[in-house]
Amino acid sequence: MNELIQFFTNISTGMRSSLILCGLFLFLLLESGIPFSRKAYNKVRHGVLNITFTIITLIVNLIGAFGIMAAVRFNEANNTGLLNIIDLPIWIYILVGLALMDLIGAWLIHWLEHKIKWMWKLHIIHHSDQNVDVTTGLRHHPGENILRLTFTTLAVLITGASFGLVMMYQTISVFFAHLSHANIYLPRLFERVLSYVFVTPHFHKVHHHYVQPFTDSNYGNIFSIWDYCFGTVTKFDDIDDLTYGVDTHMDPDENSSLTNLLLIPFQPYRPPINKKIIEKP
Numbered sequence: 001m002n003e004l005i006q007f008f009t010n011i012s013t014g015m016r017s018s019l020i021l022c023g024l025f026l027f028l029l030l031e032s033g034i035p036f037s038r039k040a041y042n043k044v045r046h047g048v049l050n051i052t053f054t055i056i057t058l059i060v061n062l063i064g065a066f067g068i069m070a071a072v073r074f075n076e077a078n079n080t081g082l083l084n085i086i087d088l089p090i091w092i093y094i095l096v097g098l099a100l101m102d103l104i105g106a107w108l109i110h111w112l113e114h115k116i117k118w119m120w121k122l123h124i125i126h127h128s129d130q131n132v133d134v135t136t137g138l139r140h141h142p143g144e145n146i147l148r149l150t151f152t153t154l155a156v157l158i159t160g161a162s163f164g165l166v167m168m169y170q171t172i173s174v175f176f177a178h179l180s181h182a183n184i185y186l187p188r189l190f191e192r193v194l195s196y197v198f199v200t201p202h203f204h205k206v207h208h209h210y211v212q213p214f215t216d217s218n219y220g221n222i223f224s225i226w227d228y229c230f231g232t233v234t235k236f237d238d239i240d241d242l243t244y245g246v247d248t249h250m251d252p253d254e255n256s257s258l259t260n261l262l263l264i265p266f267q268p269y270r271p272p273i274n275k276k277i278i279e280k281p
Contacts, residue, residue: 009164064149081160105155106221137177
């Protein structure tokens with residue numbers, strides 16, 4: 001386990017980028033072989049649009065990395081953060097650190113984005129995708145990326161995570177962004193069991209169903225346990241009725257323009273049109 005932390009402490013930008021790209025291409029191949037949905041759409045055009053957002057994200061993340069590094073160094077200099085209060089076995093240190101980073105740096109900000117109107121207007125760009133696949137995990141407005149980087153930095157300050165643990169978390173987080181959005185089919189029993197701990201493709205795709213309360217549920221990034229803890233899990237077993245998008249922005253032309261997607265947060269707020277009443281599991 002110490003070697004694992006050491007690996008991520010010394011990981012180069014090139015190596016981390018290679019791991020992320022390998023994961024992306026792996027899921028692209030799996031989408032071709034074992035698709036969850038066989039809906040026809042222009043996959044190349046769709047992917048190019050979403051990957052354009054990724055390029056913008058990389059620029060924002062390069063700037064945000066300075067804030068994360070400053071938080072790591074602050075904790076090192078002052079021995080602050082929850083993980084530094086007591087000595088933990090390395091495997092517990094990693095598990096607790098990843099779980100807390102995931103709670104603060106991903107689940108919490110994601111939940112807030114669905115509750116606060118101006119944050120939701122930034123997050124809509126991610127939800128407006130009507131053809132969810134592996135590239136959807138890369139589709140985020142630059143303003144939303146700033147929010148998520150801010151909460152990741154906050155997570156580092158609160159947890160006291162080391163640089164190696166932060167790099168491990170961010171790499172795993174990107175892998176799960178690919179996995180949870182990938183248009184792949186997994187055996188239902190296997191996926192159902194796995195989804196009680198981790199975010200699986202079907203568990204997260206419920207979150208991309210176009211109406212509430214499905215949209216406002218299943219916020220998890222790596223661990224689904226936070227949704228179970230806070231009562232934000234919604235089940236959706238009728239696969240044929242799963243429709244991607246968000247009911248206020250269902251015009252395909254509106255969602256295929258990079259310029260329009262970048263400008264949506266600055267347009268008047270649109271309240272939800274449809275709401276379905278369901279019973280929580």
